[in-house]
Amino acid sequence: MDGRPFPAWAWSVEDCLKEYNVKLDKGLNSYEVEKQRDKYGWNELAKEKGKPLWRLVLEQFDDMLVKILLVAAFISFILAYMQGSESEESGFEAYVEPFVIVLILVLNAIVGVWQETNAEKALEALKEMQCESGKVLRDGFLVPDLPARELVPGDIVELQVGDKVPADMRIAALKTSTLRLEQSALTGEAMPVLKGTNPIFQKDCELQAKENMVFAGTTVVNGSCVCIVVCTGMNTEIGKIQKQIHEASLEESDTPLKKKLDEFGSRLTTAIGIVCIIVWFINYKNFLSYEIVDGWPANVRFSFEKCTYYFKIAVALAVAAIPEGLPAVITTSLALGTRKMAQKNAIVRKLPSVETLGCTTVICSDKTGTLTTNQMSVAEFFTLGGKTMTSRVFRVEGTTYDPKDGGIVDWTCYNMDANLQVMAEICAICNDAGIFCDGRLFRATGLPTEAALKVLVEKMGVPDPKMRNKIRDLELAASYLIDRSTIKLACCEWWVKRSKRVATLEFDRVRKSSSIIVREATGKNQLLVKGAVESLLERSTHVQLADGSLVPMDEPCRQLLLSRQFEMSSKGLRCLGLAYKDELGEFSDYYSENHPAHKKLLDPACYSSIESDLVFVGVVGLRDPPRDEVHKAIEDCKGAGIRVMVITGDNKSTAEAICREIKLFLDGEDLRGKSFTGKEFMALSPSQQTEILSKPGGKIFSRAEPRHKQEIVRMLKEMGEIVAMTGDGVNDAPALKLADIGIAMGITGTEVAKEASDMVLADDNFSTIVSAVAEGRSIYNNMKAFIRYMISSNVGEVISIFLTAALGLPECMIPVQLLWVNLVTDGPPATALGFNPPDVGIMRKPPHRSDDALINSWVLLRYLIIGSYVGIATVGIFILWYTRASFMGIDLVSDGHTLVELSQLRNWGECPIWSNFSVTPYTVGGGQLITFSNPCDYFTTGKVKAMTLSLSVLVAIEMFNSLNALSEDSSLLTLPPWRNPWLLVAMSVSFGLHCLVLYVPLLADLFGVVPMTVNEWFLVILVSLPVILIDEILKLIGRSRRYRMKEKTA
Secondary structure, three states: OOOOOOOHHHOOHHHHHHHHOOOOOOOEOHHHHHHHHHHHOOOOOOOOOOOOHHHHHHHOOOOHHHHHHHHHHHHHHHHHHHHHHHHOOOOHHHHHHHHHHHHHHHHHHHHHHHHHHHHOHHHHHHHHOOOOEEEEEEOOEEEEEEEHHHOOOOOEEEEOOOOEOOOEEEEEEEOOOOOEEEOHHHHOOOOOEEOOOOOOOOOOOOHHHOOOEEOOOOEEEEOOEEEEEEEOHHHOHHHHHHHHHHHHHHOOOOOHHHHHHHHHHHHHHHHHHHHHHHHHHHOHHHHEEEEEEOOEEEEEEEOHHHHHHHHHHHHHHHHHHOOOOHHHHHHHHHHHHHHHHHHOOEEEOOOHHHHHHOOOOEEEEOOOOOOEOOOOEEEEEEEEOOOOOOEEEEEEOOOOOOOOOOOEOOOOOOOOOHHHHHHHHHHHHOOOOEEEEEOOEEEEEOOHHHHHHHHHHHHHOOOOHHHHHHHHHHHHHHOOOOOOOEOOOHHHHHHHHHOEEEEEEEEEOOOOEEEEEEEOOOOOEEEEEEEOHHHHHHOEEEEEOOOOOEEEOOHHHHHHHHHHHHHHHHOOOEEEEEEEEOOOHHHOOOOOOOOOOHHHHOOHHHHHHHOOOEEEEEEEEEEOOEOOOHHHHHHHHHHOOOEEEEEOOOOHHHHHHHHHHOOOOOOOOOOOOOEEEHHHHHOOOHHHHHHHHHOOOOEEEEOOOHHHHHHHHHHHHHOOOOEEEEEOOHHHHHHHHHOOEEEEEOOOOOHHHHHHOOEEEOOOOHHHHHHHHHHHHHHHHHHHHHHHHHHHHHHHHHHHHHHHHHHOOOOOOOHHHHHHHHHHHOHHHHHHHHHOOOOOOHHHOOOOOOOOOOOOHHHHHHHHHHHHHHHHHHHHHHHHHHHOOEEOOEEOOOOOOOOOOHHHHHOHHHHHHOOOOOOOOEEOOOOOEEOOOOHHHHHOHHHHHHHHHHHHHHHHHHHHHHHHOOOOOOOOOOOOHHHOHHHHHHHHHHHHHHHHHHHOHHHHHHHOOOOOOHHHHHHHHHHHOHHHHHHHHHHHHHHHHHHHHHHHHO
């Protein structure tokens, strides 16, 4: 042994025992155990080292916008400190800006770290699936509860009903005639799997085909066995899944919007840098002067104070350019989006998933439980008619275990003929299943196929008219009961009371059937059989006709039954044959274990002879039916340009039949190149795989293992697709983690799948994904709207500061005011834009391409035009206050301030050398008098009123601009503001906050503003309103451009 796992499924039991030098009746000795442990380690999943907290915190700052903000905060802090040192005051106001920026970044980092730590919980949930102890044979003694972590390869373990498997093991011997394991969480198979001991002569086979192996974390539902441990810890299938989950978590990529914002951040950095350099270059004469003597500069004079002043302007420009409120608004919008989605049964676990959903281009869906109900039901059944060459087919409606869900189509057999009575009797009595109601969902106990047969019996009714009426009354009374958890199957009970079960012949894979011996009311024994149709037909000598008469089964009759069965199988139905036998020979008077023939019932080899010379009754077709809503959801996906790929652990024919039924493929459509098993697809070359995945239309991948699912998701992501992956089992967790959107099932999903996912479906329904995508698209559009709104506002601020610097004017707004506008005043309208109603045809448009620009060239031109107006308006009103007595009939000098020439305003830095320059004090709202000890202070402390007007114009324009952002192209005449009442509320809140700053003295001092008069408010509104008219003209141009482009392409 070289320490590597070997293909135990392909080896005989003897070879496996020899490999570990162990005997089945003795187990390993203590020395061998220690030797094996040194080689393989403990039987536990590895504890993956998580990222240290300091690294997680640092990673939150690895973002271009955040880096710009950090630099801005640092420079602001240095300038505030220098300002405080010069004035010898604490100057708390100066520190507001760096403090607020740092606070935003810290909050952002906290949210980011919290999300990261939540992401790794899937691995913890996986550990909870592990078994704690097991019955192990060591040194010839049975240890009843050896801790599972102490198991080593070569240990002999005993498993019984209800046991959780502690490691991957090779079955050495069955202690009962049958052994079934529930391994759907690991493989995706809907039904418990029958296991055996025979080797499988195929070294590279899928998990589902390893019928002589049991896997860690799965559960024994029927029978008991003795096994040899072959893989422990990280070498088990569940260990491999943990490794895949960990690898997938390392591959997590940024969401489409995050990528676009990072790209935008990089461009913004470049733009800010260039504009700052230009501002400094334009104003260098103000702080650096020299004379040219003999071709060389001489008498160089440098003013550090002026240099610092223009440096502060550059910082203000950086603050203006960065949308500081954007992270907060995005988080708020996504949080509101999650609430909307929760109302539609889609519970979002990770905020960015909301936005990613809107960009989804491919949905990789599991079949069982997502596209289907995960509840077996009878779809149709058939029996022979009045002759051996005629058959009658009955269609059954209903897709759940609820007996009242649907019925038998055109059912006129209330007084059931003899043939249908026997069929109902076999379905009701040869059956160990039950049904209960868990809240709003009907569930099965026992085998799902048997539960479906009991539901069929309830739909068929009983042949006794009196009893039928009594059952109807009982059902009516039951509907008024408070406790509806236990479901009374009255028709099944009626059949069961008529006969007494005396013996059970369990199912085995050789004869492919199971049966029971019942004592009829007449005192005679009868054998009732159900099983594979081909197997029962081989052992049947007669067939029952509708009237109950028996006729010998000839070859044409057998062929008719087989052809009917083939028709049903081709629809994806699982066919179950029903038969009985009256002449039981030595078992005709069997009553208990004391009967002489009982020893034959202990030997499964005798079952085939007991189940011979049968009378064939009919065939029942069962299936896990597709959900009613899935067909429309698939159509919506096609209309929305989203491709659907079904990846399932189930077999190929069943998957294809279901996909045809939900109209993923048309009836009769050739599925070559569209349907593959996981193994077939992985055997293709990478170029062929890429070609298949890139072709339009749906795809099916059946018999898929966890690694297949993960590989398909990885390939799709590499092709630039945004992938949503659904799953419920442990086997789905790696692919859920790797996908852009991992969607787990809320009802049937394992805890591992839920923890690995980004979203959980509360109703396990595929159509919920489609409504969540529609909601995601709406949220994505709205986020683009408010991002564009905030950026257009910032462009206006940048142009305003640029114009101030270019014209050499005193700064018309200080950094703390710009910060207030970006964070508080812009925040509510931007958040309210997240409530914009969705477009009517949102699911009739193709998905957003991941490389689509957030702001294209036309939108950028629009914002430059709007921004230019914002800049001209804010700077213009500043100049008007200083230079004009009135504007459009509005008196500007009623406060008594002094007017100056534009040339004086542009050269205000030369004020100390002006002769005879004087100014008078002026009043502001509230009667406050602004006075000056030095006339030149008129351009610094005296500009407080002009600054207030500039700030108010900026706020008003941005409020009106938020109305423009309701739609990228639609006019306000076609999409009026009241379509989004939250926006009107948000505008009122923002105006209210601005008034608070103006009229509360403490805040007014902090932000360097003063109260305004009614006249001044009129002026502000008059200057701000044209922004709506300008954008309406630009929208009209945009609509006509798009119309012309459509005509060209048409």
